[in-house]
Amino acid sequence: xxxxxxxxxxxxxxxxxxxxxxxxxxxxxxxxxxxxxxxxxxxxxxxxxxxxxxxxxxxxxxxxxxxxxxxxxxxxxxxxxxxxxxxxxxxxxxxxxxxxxxxxxxxxxxxxxxxxxxxxxxxxxxxxxxxxxxxxxxxxxxxxxxxxxxxxxxxxxxxxxxxxxxxxxxxxxxxxxxxxxxxxxxxxxxxxxxxxxxxxxxxxxxxxxxxxxxxxxxxxxxxxxxxxxxxxxxxxxxxxxxxxxxxxxxxxxxxxxxxxxxxxxxxxxxxxxxxxxxxxxxxxxxxxxxxxxxxxxxxxxxxxxxxxxxxxxxxxxxxxxxxxxxxxxxxxxxxxxxxxxxxxxxxxxxxxxxxxxxxxxxxxxxxxxxxxxxxxxxxxxxxxxxxxxxxxxxxxxxxxxxxxxxxxxxxxxxxxxxxxxxxxxxxxxxxxxxxxxxxxxxxxxxxxxxxxxxxxxxxxxxxxxxxxxxxxxxxxxxxxxxxxxxxxxxxxxxxxxxxxxxxxxxxxxxxxxxxxxxxxxxxxxxxxxxxxxxxxxxxxxxxxxxxxxxxxxxxxxxxxxxxxxxxxxxxxxxxxxxxxxxxxxxxxxxxxxxxxxxxxxxxxxxxxxxxxxxxxxxxxxxxxxxxxxxxxxxxxxxxxxxxxxxxxxxxxxxxxxxxxxxxxxxxxxxxxxxxxxxxxxxxxxxxxxxxxxxxxxxxxxxxxxxxxxxxxxxxxxxxxxxxxxxxxxxxxxxxxxx
Numbered sequence: 001x002x003x004x005x006x007x008x009x010x011x012x013x014x015x016x017x018x019x020x021x022x023x024x025x026x027x028x029x030x031x032x033x034x035x036x037x038x039x040x041x042x043x044x045x046x047x048x049x050x051x052x053x054x055x056x057x058x059x060x061x062x063x064x065x066x067x068x069x070x071x072x073x074x075x076x077x078x079x080x081x082x083x084x085x086x087x088x089x090x091x092x093x094x095x096x097x098x099x100x101x102x103x104x105x106x107x108x109x110x111x112x113x114x115x116x117x118x119x120x121x122x123x124x125x126x127x128x129x130x131x132x133x134x135x136x137x138x139x140x141x142x143x144x145x146x147x148x149x150x151x152x153x154x155x156x157x158x159x160x161x162x163x164x165x166x167x168x169x170x171x172x173x174x175x176x177x178x179x180x181x182x183x184x185x186x187x188x189x190x191x192x193x194x195x196x197x198x199x200x201x202x203x204x205x206x207x208x209x210x211x212x213x214x215x216x217x218x219x220x221x222x223x224x225x226x227x228x229x230x231x232x233x234x235x236x237x238x239x240x241x242x243x244x245x246x247x248x249x250x251x252x253x254x255x256x257x258x259x260x261x262x263x264x265x266x267x268x269x270x271x272x273x274x275x276x277x278x279x280x281x282x283x284x285x286x287x288x289x290x291x292x293x294x295x296x297x298x299x300x301x302x303x304x305x306x307x308x309x310x311x312x313x314x315x316x317x318x319x320x321x322x323x324x325x326x327x328x329x330x331x332x333x334x335x336x337x338x339x340x341x342x343x344x345x346x347x348x349x350x351x352x353x354x355x356x357x358x359x360x361x362x363x364x365x366x367x368x369x370x371x372x373x374x375x376x377x378x379x380x381x382x383x384x385x386x387x388x389x390x391x392x393x394x395x396x397x398x399x400x401x402x403x404x405x406x407x408x409x410x411x412x413x414x415x416x417x418x419x420x421x422x423x424x425x426x427x428x429x430x431x432x433x434x435x436x437x438x439x440x441x442x443x444x445x446x447x448x449x450x451x452x453x454x455x456x457x458x459x460x461x462x463x464x465x466x467x468x469x470x471x472x473x474x475x476x477x478x479x480x481x482x483x484x485x486x487x488x489x490x491x492x493x494x495x496x497x498x499x500x501x502x503x504x505x506x507x508x509x510x511x512x513x514x515x516x517x518x519x520x521x522x523x524x525x526x527x528x529x530x531x532x533x534x535x536x537x538x539x540x541x542x543x544x545x546x547x548x549x550x551x552x553x554x555x556x557x558x559x560x561x562x563x564x565x566x567x568x569x570x571x572x573x574x575x576x577x578x579x580x581x582x583x584x585x586x587x588x589x590x591x592x593x594x595x596x597x598x599x600x601x602x603x604x605x606x607x608x609x610x611x612x613x614x615x616x617x618x619x620x621x622x623x624x625x626x627x628x629x630x631x632x633x634x635x636x637x638x639x640x641x642x643x644x645x646x647x648x649x650x651x652x653x654x655x656x657x658x659x660x661x662x663x664x665x666x667x668x669x670x671x672x673x674x675x676x677x678x679x680x681x682x683x684x685x686x687x688x689x690x691x692x693x694x695x696x697x698x699x700x701x702x703x704x705x706x707x708x709x710x711x712x713x714x715x716x717x718x719x720x721x722x723x724x725x726x727x728x729x730x731x732x733x734x735x736x737x738x
Contacts, residue, residue, distance in 0.1 A: 077289050078174070079166055081112035081300035082189075082276035083144040084130060085293060088323045091116060091128040102208060102218045104161050108323035109148070112300025113167040115324075117261065122159035127151045131272065139232030140190055140275070141287035147274035149194070155268050163204065163261035166276065169307075171207050171248075171256040176241040185239040186283045187260060191228045191273040198229040199269045203237050206259040210251025219243065228271050238282045254307070302326050312365045316347035334374035336640075336647065336732065353641030355388020358634055372637045380669040381630040384676040388638035390587040393560075394629045395669055397569075399498070399550035402621035404629055406568045407560040408586050418568050418584040421592065421607065425576035430546075430569050443491075443516050445562035446664040446678070449671040451495035451555030454664035454680055455562050456488070457516055467491050467514035470522065471533070472501060476512055479680060490680045492662065495555035498545040501525045508533035509542075514562075523558070556668035572625040575617055581607055593632055611635055638666065640676065640730060648729040650675050658723050663731065674731070681728045685721035 005013045081087075087110035099106045106115045109128070116128060129149045136143060150164050168174075177183025193199055203226065207219040224237040242258070250256050260278065275288040304325025308314045317328040336351065344350050347366055358372040375384045386393045389409050397403040408415045418429050445455035469476045479490040491514055501510050502525075509530035511522045522535035526544045534540070543561050545554060546569055560567050568584070579601045581594035592607035598617045604610040613631045615624065651657035652673035663677035670677060 076279065077291065078168070078278040078280075079112075079276045080303055081110055081114060081296055082288065082291075083274055083296065084110045084114070084146040084148055085296045086111045086301050087114070087130050087146060087148075089130060091130070106165075109164075110300070111323070111325040112296075112304050113259075113324070115165050115167065117161055117163040117165045119159045119161040122161075123154075123156040124152055124159040124162065125154035126162075127153050133274075137232055139192070139234075142275065142290075144190075144274040144288065147272045149270075149272050150262070150264070151194075151270045152264055152268045155266065157266070162264040164273070165206070165259050165261040166278075167206075167257045167259040169254070169257050171209055171213075171250070171258045172245050173258055174242040176244050180244045180246070181241045183241055183280065184282045185242065186277070186279050186281060186285065187223075187237045187239060188234065188275075188277040188279070188283075188285045189262075189273055190232055190234050190275040190288070191226075191271055192232040193228050193230045194270045194272055196230060197269075198227050199267075199271060200225055200227050200265050201271075202263040202265075204261040204263050205239065205242065206257075206261060207243060207245070208255075208257050208259075209248055210256030211253040213251035213256055214249040228273075234275075234286070236285060300325060312361065312367050313370050315364070315366050330370075333370055336642070349639050351640050351642035353385075353388070353638055353643075355390055355636050355638045358637055368637075371639075372634070375637055376634065377670075378630075380667065381626055382633045382667045382669060383637040384665075384667060384670065385638040385640050386666040387633060387636045390589075391636040392584065392586045392632065393667060394632045395553070395556050396622075396625055396629050397546070397549060397553050399553050400546065400548040400571070402572045402625045403546065403548070404570045404572070404625050405553060405556060406570065406584055407556065408566040408568070408584075413588065415566050415585040415588065416583075416590075418570055418582055421581040421583055421594075421605075423577065423580040423605065425580045425582050425595065426573055427576070427582060428571040428573060429582070430571070443562045445559040446666060447495070447552075447555035447559040447668045448663060448665045448677065449552055449669055450661065451551035451553075452662055452664065452672065453491075453493040453495060453555050453559045453562070454662075454678075455491045455493070455514075455559070456680070465513070465515045465520050468512065470510070470512040470535075471508075472496070472510045472512040472525070474512055476514075479682070481681065492680070493555075493558060495551045495558055497551050498525075498527050498547055498549035498554055501545065501554065502527040502547065503530045505529065506531050511535060513538065523562070552668065559668065572621045572628070574621055575615060575619055575624055579605060581605060581610075583607075591632075591635070593628060640666070642730060644728070645678075646727045646729040647732050648679070648726075649734045650731040675733050676730065678730050679726065679728065682722040682724060682726050683720070684723065684725045685719055687719045 007013050088108060091107065091109045100120055103120050104117045105120050106117050108114070109116050116126070118124070118126070127149075128151060131147050131149055133144055133147060148164065152162065174185065175183055187203060202222050203224045205219075205221045205223045209215060221243065223239050226235040226237065228235070262273065277285060277288060279285070279289075301321065302319075302325070305319060305327055306314075308328075313330075314328040317330060317332065319326045320329045333347075337348075346364065349356075349371070356368045356371075358369055360368050362368065372383065376382070377384065381396065382393065387409060391409055393407045393409065395405040395407070397405055406418060420427065420429065443455045443457045445453055447453045467476050467478050474496055475492075475494040477492040479492075481488040481490070493512065503510050506529055509524040509526050509532065511524035511533050513520070513522055513535070515521065520538045521541055522533065522538045523541045523543060524530075524533050524535075526542060527547050532540055532542070541561065543557060545557060549557070557567050570582070575597065576595045578595065578597035581592050583590055583592050585591070589609065591609040591611055592605075593611045593613055594605055594607065595613050595615055596602075597615045604612060611631050613624075613628050615627060619627065648657070650673070651660055654660050654673075657679075659679065659682075660673045663672035663674075663679045665672070665674070665677045
């Protein structure tokens with residue numbers, strides 16, 4: 001029949017008013033020569049005035065069956081979770097989780113881009129919830145499982161934003177057509193007022209170009225209004241075209257988005273809504289398109305996961321469910337696990353103290369920067385476990401904040417001291433300390449932010465003398481442990497300031513004593529012009545200090561020199577010229593920090609291993625030093641060496657770990673009461689009884705407290721030990737998953 005008769009809702013009817021399916025001849029060939037190959041039609045329906053009413057594409061889906069056109073509508077519903085099959089029951093405006101952006105508070109109410117958005121700081125009271133629908137409802141032509149109860153019980157005008165919002169990543173997601181403005185869309189949903197009132201809701205189209213994008217302000221435009229009355233009805237808004245984005249600029253974080261919002265009136269309200277649809281074209285929809293649960297879940301829960309990072313940052317990470325949908329679990333990065341295997345697998349690195357290039361990639365494509373970002377501290381401008389044995393650790397002096405202390409971590413040979421390059425920085429370069437002889441001191445020494453040095457070594461007991469403070473005035477404590485493979489020695493030294501260690505004039509320098517690898521040393525300090533104290537029978541180690549060095553600085557220097565590292569000091573004297581640079585060595589490799597000031601120069605100079613330091617030109621000398629320290633310490637990072645270690649819960653309160661202040665660190669500026677710090681083993685303070693002798697009287701051992709020599713009288717050893725029984729350990733914060 002031609003023309004076709006349409007019902008009041010746009011369906012096809014015959015002369016008796018029955019719904020029919022228009023077939024024409026939906027096959028190639030002719031009725032007399034039917035090929036059996038289906039030929040699909042694209043059908044448009046316009047009003048007498050030429051206004052597009054709706055479209056049927058790829059019609060009919062199967063010419064051999066009778067088909068309900070509303071069930072096989074042929075359109076993509078761009079709203080992935082229009083019936084809230086997956087959602088979050090905690091949707092009250094005062095409940096977490098809430099994120100803040102664009103001056104709005106967002107709360108994820110359902111997976112697939114659904115959120116409740118309100119003005120930050122608003123005081124309206126919202127009571128939002130979900131209702132499970134268990135039966136058919138008059139006015140709904142389908143059976144949604146859930147509906148959203150959107151209610152404002154107290155309204156305040158400060159809440160300019162009060163939206164039920166569906167968002168899509170990518171502000172350019174929906175084309176405006178060719179020519180621009182020719183592609184329209186239909187926004188469709190079912191709703192009812194839950195009381196006797198009728199409420200006017202504004203439909204808003206929101207465009208955000210992301211962090212750093214232009215325009216920087218979010219575009220928020222009304223595309224129509226609906227009046228929601230008692231009893232379920234369907235509401236449809238034609239969007240002539242999504243606004244043209246030509247000439248706009250996206251931000252760099254891929255956080256741009258486009259959204260549609262159902263914005264509440266300037267009053268209290270109480271509605272319920274479900275069956276949300278967005279389709280291409282100006283379409284006269286009569287019901288929610290049929291979608292299976294699998295369709296909704298894959299497009300919302302799983303389909304709402306972020307696009308995997310092209311730089312490899314998401315590789316080998318598990319997917320976890322969040323209130324917004326699935327996402328990659330970056331929280332596991334930096335987690336220490338124990339396994340019954342000798343081989344690191346997938347995204348694992350052995351905790352053996354190895355060093356990694358922070359800008360490099362592993363063999364399976366994971367950027368090491370992913371772990372580096374967890375280990376680097378913007379407070380100390382260094383990594384938790386330092387740069388590794390083949391690089392440097394750079395400290396900012398706490399005694400002179402524009403001075404940097406370079407500790408070269410490889411001690412097998414003297415390194416070339418830092419010096420200005422061909423385009424000089426103008427900084428002051430001076431040797432602070434240099435171990436001599438280099439490479440033979442055999443201690444692994446570390447310090448912390450209070451200047452406590454902990455040095456460990458395997459040594460030969462017969463050739464070593466006990467350490468002592470000598471003339472330094474510092475506290476020196478000796479611990480000795482005997483094992484089946486050797487004797488393990490721990491020395492703790494509480495450093496003093498450089499001023500306290502200055503002997504003055506040409507007086508003999510102050511010193512402390514220790515032994516290592518069969519050699520007995522005196523470790524002496526020169527702050528000005530002090531002379532070598534020349535302690536007899538010992539080998540001298542000269543440690544030159546800057547007069548302004550704090551106890552923390554001195555501790556870092558002592559630890560580095562005892563570990564056969566070379567120490568150099570650089571004093572920053574202001575903002576260096578653009579393109580200037582200096583050089584330093586580590587493990588006989590030259591590195592070149594260079595300065596880009598206010599964007600100039602655009603490229604690095606032709607130097608070996610350039611390290612860019614970015615300045616805006618307004619920095620103080622201290623700020624230049626801090627940015628230099630951060631840049632140099634960001635080149636390489638080490639993982640912890642946990643071989644033979646135990647993990648201990650961090651206890652900065654000292655409730656259990658009462659020695660927490662004596663913990664040491666791979667990076668000297670890390671506080672003792674911090675995760676990733678270490679603690680030497682210890683036995684709790686105790687003494688041993690010596691059984692009473694039944695024989696002749698004899699002198700007790702020299703260590704016996706009692707001076708009695710009466711036969712049969714017990715004696716005891718001197719009190720030995722510390723505050724607790726503990727193994728050598730590293731601190732972690734213990735967490736429990738919930």
